Amino acid sequence: MLQTSQQLVQRARSGNIAAIGRLMSRAEVGAAECRPALADIYRLAGRAHVIGITGVPGSGKSTLATRLAVCLRQSGRRIGIVAIDPSSPFSGGAILGDRIRMQELAGDPGVFIRSMATRGALGGLARGTLEAVDILDAAGYDTILIETVGVGQDEVDIVRAAHTVVVVSAPGLGDDIQAIKAGVLEIADIHAVSKCDRPDANKTIADLKNMLTLVHAAPEAWRPPVVPTSSHQREEGIDALLEAITQHHVWLQQGGRLAARRRNIVAQRLLKAAESLIRDRFDAQRGAHTEGLIDSVAARDIDPFSGAIALLKTLQIEVS
Amino acid sequence: MSSPPIRVLLAKVGLDGHDRGVKVVARCLRDAGMDVIYTGLHRTPQEVVQAAVQEDVDVLGVSILSGAHMTIFPRLVDGLRDAGAGDIILIGGGVIPDEDVVALKALGVSELLLQETSPADIVDTVRRLVQERGPR
Numbered sequence: 423m424l425q426t427s428q429q430l431v432q433r434a435r436s437g438n439i440a441a442i443g444r445l446m447s448r449a450e451v452g453a454a455e456c457r458p459a460l461a462d463i464y465r466l467a468g469r470a471h472v473i474g475i476t477g478v479p480g481s482g483k484s485t486l487a488t489r490l491a492v493c494l495r496q497s498g499r500r501i502g503i504v505a506i507d508p509s510s511p512f513s514g515g516a517i518l519g520d521r522i523r524m525q526e527l528a529g530d531p532g533v534f535i536r537s538m539a540t541r542g543a544l545g546g547l548a549r550g551t552l553e554a555v556d557i558l559d560a561a562g563y564d565t566i567l568i569e570t571v572g573v574g575q576d577e578v579d580i581v582r583a584a585h586t587v588v589v590v591s592a593p594g595l596g597d598d599i600q601a602i603k604a605g606v607l608e609i610a611d612i613h614a615v616s617k618c619d620r621p622d623a624n625k626t627i628a629d630l631k632n633m634l635t636l637v638h639a640a641p642e643a644w645r646p647p648v649v650p651t652s653s654h655q656r657e658e659g660i661d662a663l664l665e666a667i668t669q670h671h672v673w674l675q676q677g678g679r680l681a682a683r684r685r686n687i688v689a690q691r692l693l694k695a696a697e698s699l700i701r702d703r704f705d706a707q708r709g710a711h712t713e714g715l716i717d718s719v720a721a722r723d724i725d726p727f728s729g730a731i732a733l734l735k736t737l738q739i740e741v742s
Numbered sequence: 743m744s745s746p747p748i749r750v751l752l753a754k755v756g757l758d759g760h761d762r763g764v765k766v767v768a769r770c771l772r773d774a775g776m777d778v779i780y781t782g783l784h785r786t787p788q789e790v791v792q793a794a795v796q797e798d799v800d801v802l803g804v805s806i807l808s809g810a811h812m813t814i815f816p817r818l819v820d821g822l823r824d825a826g827a828g829d830i831i832l833i834g835g836g837v838i839p840d841e842d843v844v845a846l847k848a849l850g851v852s853e854l855l856l857q858e859t860s861p862a863d864i865v866d867t868v869r870r871l872v873q874e875r876g877p878r
Contacts, residue, residue, distance in 0.1 A: 424878060440826045443798030444878075451746045514747060515772035521793060522782035528789040534796055539747070539777045 427459030434561050435466065439534070442561050446536055449557065450550030460553055467559035468684070470502070471671055472566045474584030476546060476606065479572025481592040482616035484523035485653045487569045489660045490667075491527055494565055500532045502558030502566040506548045509539040516540075520569060534558060545579030546570040549698075552583055552691060573606055581609045582690035585683055586670045588612045588663070591630065593623040607633070610646050612666045618650035618659065644673055704737065711736040748872050749799040753781045753790040755818075758808035767803065767835065770861040771868065787814055791821035794830055800872045806836040811846065819850040829878055831871045835859075 425433075425441075427448055433441035445463075448456040473490075475483045484505065491501045505520035516539035527533045536558075538548035547570060558566050570580050580587055589610035607613075607630075615627050630648045639645060647666045651659030674680040715729045724732070734741055750771055752764050761783055768778045779797050781790060794802045802822070806814060815834060822830050834846060834854045843854045852871055855864055 438826070439792070439795050440798075443796050447746070447749075447798045509777075510772060510775075513773045514775040516747075516777045517768055517772050518777060518779040521779060525782055525785075528781070528785060529792060531792075535793070537777075537779050537797060541747075 427456045428462070431459045431462050431560075434463075434557060437561060442534065442557055443536070445557050446550065446554045449553035450538065450548070452549065460556070463553070463556050463560045467556040470555075470559040470563055470566045471586070472555055472559075472568065472584045473667060474568045474570065474580035474587040475590060476570040476573055476577075476580050476587065476609075477590030477614075477616075478574070478592065478595065481572070481590045482651075482653065483569045483572070483590050484520045486588075486590055486614060486616060486651060486660075486663075487520075487567050488524045488526055489651075489653060490664065491524075491533060491567060493660055493664050495527075495530065495532055499564040500562060501527075501534070502555070502561075502563035503527075503533065503535045503569065504538060504551055504554050504558070504566070505535065505569040506538050506540060506546070506551065506571045508571050509541045511542075514541070534561075534563060540571050543579075544577065546573045546577035547579045547583060555583060578606060578609050582687050582694065585674060585680065585687075586611050586667055588614050588667070590614045590616050591626055592616050593618070593620045593626040595626075611644060611670050612646055612663070613648045614659070614663055615648060615650045617652060617654070619652040619654045623650060644670065707737050708733060748776045748801065748868060749779070749797065750776050750801045750803055750868065751779045751781065751790070751794045751797055751799040752803045752805070753785050753793070754783045754805055755785050755787060755790055755814050756806070756808055756810050757784070758806060758810070759783055760807045761805075763807070763835070764803075764805040766861070767805070767864060770864060774865040774869075776868070787817035787821055791818060791825055791827075794822065795825045795827045799830060800875070801831045801833055801868055803833045803835060803868075806834065806838075809837075811836065811838050812842055815846050815851050816849055823850075829875065831875060833867070833871070 430441045430445045434445050449460055475487050477483050487503060491503060494501055507516055507518045507520060509516040518537035518539060520537055521535060524535060536554055538551060540548050543549050555566050568583055587609050589606060591613060613630050615623055617623060627648055627650055634646060649659055649663045649666055651663055674683060711733055715733055718724045719726050719729045731741055752768050754761050754764060768780050771778045781793055804818060818832060822828055831852045834851050837857055838854055846854060853867055855867060
């Protein structure tokens, strides 16, 4: 007997774990049946503080998320964690291993952990991540941590999901020029430098701080702090990181900044949703027309741009 | 839209530090296009049930090489049912005597894959059981 998504919303709101989990699965698939239920969820959500944690693979995102969650739990807050790992570009399958680092949280009824696979999404999040966050929010989780897939330099979708973004840098990767490049480092509200028990950590900390002094910020603007952390020496830096997150949250709540940030997030989300609807239609309808055009482009009879225009014409989309 | 990948949670429960096998299984299922969540070693039955329910997996696969299968599997079956997640398919793996296989299946473990099972058989079994269960 299948439960409708609307029934699941009712049970999820009363804190039923199985209903929350099932609703997330349906949101990830994106079936039409689920849309009205997700619309209800969206209306109910909007209370939680959403914290994004991003950084290169192996920088310590899972470990840091776990330490943060443990500390936040001590204040009685209920914590949701959405952890994203990559899908195989070949089989489409994935090994989602973030729970291995999160064993300290296992069994805690105040913590909900969901693992998601990217399934081809390129921005550092997975399809359905934002909906999963909404579901946790509507189910009454106070703080939600999103741990992105390990990112490179340009996967910055986390800024359209989180109110506070923590970028985790590990020592020993690149010089001071890396620190002034555009991309992921620019989106940080807080920089965490992990593994700061290592001798080369001071250089990473100094590079980041130097980079930040080059920014010409308005006096009232948020200045991203650089927080050294180490899980090797258990609690090192976690309190400072938590303090920085709290300060950022307080700063956001002044002068309408949080409302502005939320508006910015939903603006990007709206556009992305429209984009993905068009992409779905494109993928569903392009079918038979594609192969012949690929042959023509491969034979260099036509160029890829003209081929694209011809392809869109078969879908009744006129571009020039 | 194509159907979503089958989600599987693989777990090691109790005092059993042997996880080479479960990692091989994880890799096989991944290469068959499934999403595989691995919990790591030394979990309790309650922790595994909670993780399976939060992750809303199709299949919970538990590898036990310690001989504690007759203690652990009943707790998993009860835990899933109590959490309202009786539709999660429970599969056991490991070194398990024939008479215990019969007993565990009677208790509600869907399938037991013993040490001779080939990777292809594991993938086929997971697919077949999920197909038989149908949509949810």
